[in-house]
Amino acid sequence: MSRARRGHGARPSARAGFTYLELMIGVLVSSVIVTVGTLAWRPISANTLALRDRARDVAEMRLAVEALLADLGGAETALPGPDGNELLIVREQAVAELQGAWDAGADEGILYSLAGDDLLRQDLALGSSVIIAQHLLQFDVVRVDGIETHVSLRTGTGLEERSVELVWPQ
Amino acid sequence: MSRRPATDAPRAPGSRRARRARRARGFTLLECEVAVLIFSLIVVGLAKLNADHDRLLAKVEDWTAGDPIYYVVRSDDPMQRLAGVPAVLSVDPPPAPGPPPAPGNLTVTVVSLELVLDPPSASALAHVEEP
Numbered sequence: 001m002s003r004a005r006r007g008h009g010a011r012p013s014a015r016a017g018f019t020y021l022e023l024m025i026g027v028l029v030s031s032v033i034v035t036v037g038t039l040a041w042r043p044i045s046a047n048t049l050a051l052r053d054r055a056r057d058v059a060e061m062r063l064a065v066e067a068l069l070a071d072l073g074g075a076e077t078a079l080p081g082p083d084g085n086e087l088l089i090v091r092e093q094a095v096a097e098l099q100g101a102w103d104a105g106a107d108e109g110i111l112y113s114l115a116g117d118d119l120l121r122q123d124l125a126l127g128s129s130v131i132i133a134q135h136l137l138q139f140d141v142v143r144v145d146g147i148e149t150h151v152s153l154r155t156g157t158g159l160e161e162r163s164v165e166l167v168w169p170q
Numbered sequence: 171m172s173r174r175p176a177t178d179a180p181r182a183p184g185s186r187r188a189r190r191a192r193r194a195r196g197f198t199l200l201e202c203e204v205a206v207l208i209f210s211l212i213v214v215g216l217a218k219l220n221a222d223h224d225r226l227l228a229k230v231e232d233w234t235a236g237d238p239i240y241y242v243v244r245s246d247d248p249m250q251r252l253a254g255v256p257a258v259l260s261v262d263p264p265p266a267p268g269p270p271p272a273p274g275n276l277t278v279t280v281v282s283l284e285l286v287l288d289p290p291s292a293s294a295l296a297h298v299e300e301p
Contacts, residue, residue: 044216044220047220048220051220051224051227054227054231055227057231058227058231058234059230059232062281063235065259066256068242069242069256069257069258069259070254070256071252072242072244072250072255072256072257073245073251073254073256073257074252074254075243075244075257083175092248092251092252094248094251095251095252098252098264123176134194148227162231162234163234163237163238164233164234164237164238164239164240165237165238165240166239166240166242166259167239167240167241167242167263168242169241169242169263169264
C-alpha cells in the first residue's frame with residue numbers, strides 16, 4: 001500500500017490521534033488556566049457586587065431624604081414619634097387642608113418609622129402607607145434641647161457604610 | 171470512465187489538502203501576538219469600565235462623604251409651602267429668627283389697585299408702616 005493511499009502523505013503516527021502523554025499535558029494546562037481564571041474572577045466578581053450594593057444603598061438613602069424633604073417643606077412640626085425611633089411630621093393647616101388631611105381642627109400627621117430595614121411612611125390622617133426606601137440600617141430621631149430634631153440615617157456596613165444627619169431647626 | 175490519479179502531485183494553494191497542511195504547522199508568532207493583543211484590550215476595557223463605575227459612584231455618593239450634618243430649610247414663602255415645594259438641605263445653620271414685631275397695629279395704605287376681568291386677576295401696591 002502506498003503512503004498516498006494510507007494517509008495523504010502524513011506519517012502514520014500523526015494520523016493515529018494523540019498520545020496519553022499529550023492528553024495529560026492538555027488536561028494539566030487546561031486545569032492551570034481554569035484555576036487562574038477562577039482566582040482572578042473571584043475578586044472581580046466581589047468588586048462588581050460591592051459596587052452594585054454601594055450604588056443601591058446610596059440611592060435608597062437619597063430616596064429617603066428626598067421623601068423627608070418633601071414632607072418637611074410644608075411641615076409645622078417634626079418631632080420624635082411615640083414609640084421612639086419614629087418621626088411624626090404635622091403639616092401646616094393650609095397644607096393639610098389642601099391635602100384633605102385636616103380633620104377636627106388638627107392634622108394627625110405623617111409617621112416615618114423603620115420596619116426591618118424598610119423606611120415606612122404612614123399618613124395617619126389619610127390612612128395611606130408606603131415603603132419609601134429599603135436597606136436602611138438606622139433611623140434615629142432625637143429631640144435636642146427642645147429646639148431641634150435630629151434625624152440620623154445609616155446604610156451599608158464596613159467600608160460601605162454611609163450615614164447622614166438631618167437637623168430640623170424648629 | 172476515468173480514474174483519479176493516486177499521486178502526491180502538488181495541489182493548488184486553496185485546495186483542502188493545502189489548508190490541512192497549513193493547519194498542521196501550528197500558529198505563527200504574529201498570530202500569537204495578535205491574540206495576546208486582543209485579549210489585553212478586552213481586559214483593559216473591562217478594568218476601565220470598572221474604574222469608571224467606581225469614579226461615577228464616588229461622585230454620586232459625594233453628598234454622604236464624612237457623615238455630614240445637613241440643616242433642613244423650608245421656604246419662607248407660605249404660598250410655596252402650600253404648593254408643595256420641598257425643603258432643601260443646607261450645610262449652614264439657618265439664621266436665627268428676627269425679633270418679634272413691635273406691639274401695636276400695622277398701618278397699611280393701599281397705594282394703587284388694578285383689577286382685570288380676563289383673565290381674572292387683581293394686584294395692589296401697598297405701603298406697610300410699623301407703629
